[in-house]
Amino acid sequence: MKKSVVKIIATVMGAAILLAGCAGGAEEDQAVLDSDNPVSIEIWHYYNGPQKLAFDSLVTRFNETVGQEQGIVVEAFGQGNVNELFEKVHDAVDKKVGASEVPTIFAAYTDTVYDLDKRGLVADLSGYFTEEELAGYVDAYIEEGRLGEAEGLKIIPIAKATEIMMINKTDWDKFAAATGVSMTELETIEGVVKASEAYYSWTDGQTPDIPGDGKAMYGRDAMANYIILGYYQLTGNSLFTHEGGTISFEPDESAFRRLWDNYYIPYINGWFGAYGRFRSDDAKTGDLIALVGSTSGATYFPEQVTLEDESSYPIEAAVFPAPCFEGTGLSAIQQGAGMAVLSSNPRNELAAATFLKWFVEEKQNIDFAISSAYLPVKKAANDMSLIEGAEGFKNLPASLKDALSVSVDVVNEYDLYFEKAFSGSSDAREVIEYSLSDRAKADREQVLVLMEGGMSVEDATAQFATDENFQSWYEELISTVRAKIDGN
Numbered sequence: 386m387k388k389s390v391v392k393i394i395a396t397v398m399g400a401a402i403l404l405a406g407c408a409g410g411a412e413e414d415q416a417v418l419d420s421d422n423p424v425s426i427e428i429w430h431y432y433n434g435p436q437k438l439a440f441d442s443l444v445t446r447f448n449e450t451v452g453q454e455q456g457i458v459v460e461a462f463g464q465g466n467v468n469e470l471f472e473k474v475h476d477a478v479d480k481k482v483g484a485s486e487v488p489t490i491f492a493a494y495t496d497t498v499y500d501l502d503k504r505g506l507v508a509d510l511s512g513y514f515t516e517e518e519l520a521g522y523v524d525a526y527i528e529e530g531r532l533g534e535a536e537g538l539k540i541i542p543i544a545k546a547t548e549i550m551m552i553n554k555t556d557w558d559k560f561a562a563a564t565g566v567s568m569t570e571l572e573t574i575e576g577v578v579k580a581s582e583a584y585y586s587w588t589d590g591q592t593p594d595i596p597g598d599g600k601a602m603y604g605r606d607a608m609a610n611y612i613i614l615g616y617y618q619l620t621g622n623s624l625f626t627h628e629g630g631t632i633s634f635e636p637d638e639s640a641f642r643r644l645w646d647n648y649y650i651p652y653i654n655g656w657f658g659a660y661g662r663f664r665s666d667d668a669k670t671g672d673l674i675a676l677v678g679s680t681s682g683a684t685y686f687p688e689q690v691t692l693e694d695e696s697s698y699p700i701e702a703a704v705f706p707a708p709c710f711e712g713t714g715l716s717a718i719q720q721g722a723g724m725a726v727l728s729s730n731p732r733n734e735l736a737a738a739t740f741l742k743w744f745v746e747e748k749q750n751i752d753f754a755i756s757s758a759y760l761p762v763k764k765a766a767n768d769m770s771l772i773e774g775a776e777g778f779k780n781l782p783a784s785l786k787d788a789l790s791v792s793v794d795v796v797n798e799y800d801l802y803f804e805k806a807f808s809g810s811s812d813a814r815e816v817i818e819y820s821l822s823d824r825a826k827a828d829r830e831q832v833l834v835l836m837e838g839g840m841s842v843e844d845a846t847a848q849f850a851t852d853e854n855f856q857s858w859y860e861e862l863i864s865t866v867r868a869k870i871d872g873n
Contacts, residue, residue: 435684493540611677627807645859655842681757726738751775
């Protein structure tokens with residue numbers, strides 16, 4: 386009887402709202418959910434493998450519980466990789482020939498949502514969340530999702546990542562025993578450079594008849610993170626200045642020189658390296674024994690090294706926070722896509738918000754984190770005692786358990802940093818991603834050519850480790866980034 390009464394009241398209220406809306410020319414559908422008249426919402430994402438399985442499982446769980454009770458049916462579809470997903474979203478909203486109908490929700494980074502939001506296509510979900518609900522999220526995650534002058538809530542975080550350092554401890558221990566280098570060196574970027582130089586010299590010394598054949602110790606994924614976060618650590622400022630809707634790029638040259646000295650110089654000397662698509666690929670072949678990469682990439686760190694002659698041996702992994710520059714506070718990058726909702730009608734938006742709220746509740750968000758190697762987005766869920774007690778944790782590889790533990794500590798103890806989106810930010814980031822690494826790689830190849838011709842590594846690198854070379858790179862970077870900003 387009570388259920389019937391509630392349903393009648395809800396129906397009457399919905400009808401009243403609908404009549405009022407029609408009189409004023411408002412939306413056709415109103416923010417009323419009804420289990421007898423379910424609303425279907427479609428989600429587009431880029432998850433694959435274990436991440437897709439975990440997401441699909443949670444969608445099914447929602448549909449069979451909360452969705453059934455409230456009248457929401459969620460359908461989730463993978464749309465390829467991140468770039469393919471974004472292209473399909475743009476094609477859909479632009480109504481291109483052959484494009485699918487627009488989804489209700491799509492996985493997105495701030496760059497993509499920013500461009501769509503400027504066109505008025507993204508729903509502001511602020512009205513669907515109370516202040517108390519928002520306070521339960523890690524603060525920086527919510528702040529990243531606020532876009533536009535009004536800072537509307539345009540992206541809801543559902544899973545995040547940071548960066549960690551992963552080490553082939555088996556080979557490190559051999560190096561440390563022979564040289565006395567301590568893992569404490571890896572707490573700072575300058576210490577990593579120092580340890581990498583020692584590792585190159587140690588490996589070079591193992592073949593005294595072949596000078597200059599030392600091995601690189603360290604590499605990193607996401608060079609844009611190195612520059613963007615490193616600049617913040619060194620200056621306390623954002624790389625880009627946002628003033629009244631105008632973006633400027635007037636960086637501190639001394640900070641960029643320090644970024645150069647701690648990546649370009651060790652790279653051309655052979656102390657740092659990058660060979661495969663990702664640094665975890667280089668760890669698999671033993672070409673590197675230390676790397677910085679995403680938390681979510683920890684699943685790809687190898688359990689054994691396979692050498693060129695196809696022989697292999699098992700290795701143990703060690704995990705630490707990504708190093709910061711000496712003399713700076715503890716800060717770490719935050720990354721990972723969230724979920725945005727395309728503007729439609731209050732009923733669809735309410736259904737979308739209901740699903741997203743459910744997804745980040747403690748149990749399901751931790752379940753997704755364990756299955757996908759991402760991190761929960763609520764403060765309370767970033768608790769290793771809860772994560773360790775969740776079903777499935779005990780079946781994780783030891784390296785992934787350590788990666789989650791270290792990352793949770795970083796979330797709770799470090800200053801989490803992100804660069805705010807703006808028009809052209811994705812283009813500017815792409816320049817920053819490749820500018821320094823491409824220059825370092827090209828010049829290292831020239832150093833190797835000179836060494837093959839009989840020149841010592843010291844003389845060969847001296848031709849590139851110059852003030853003039855830094856200035857040339859720096860000025861080219863500045864002009865290229867500014868052109869990307871001005872072109873948007």
